Amino acid sequence: LQIPCAPSEPVAGSESRRFANKHSKKALKASLTLGILLGMFFVAWLPFFITNMTQAVCGCVPAGFFDVLTWLGYCNSTMNPIIYPLFMRDFKRAMGKYLPCCRRSGEPRPSAISLSMRNSNSGPRAATSLKNVL
16 A cells, blocks of 8 residues: 655745745835835935034035025925835825825725724724633
8 A cells, every 4th residue: 555645845845935035025125115215315314414514513504505405305205205105005005095086996985983983992892801802
């Protein structure tokens, strides 16, 4: 009597490789998004801080130039809501739920009551007992 042996090793190995590949893609995308956000932050705010320190030491920076650098930093803050939806699918979905301009045609609009119930600790809940918690 011979029992054929199923090769479980290659299946488990390919599954772990697939998981590792998916995980590495997510990590790469997250690091790319973080790199873009930090890069834009440094490009926008670093000149302002360097000019601010220069102004404190020598007082030779024109007021108009200082204002331009300040507004460059403010523009960075306006770019963040644009960058996040471009690179983060979860952020895009969350914004689509609550902003009418981003909602797809088939999705229902959340009511104000459901939003307030979700944000507060009131509303219908399942009965909690020590059994359910443990």
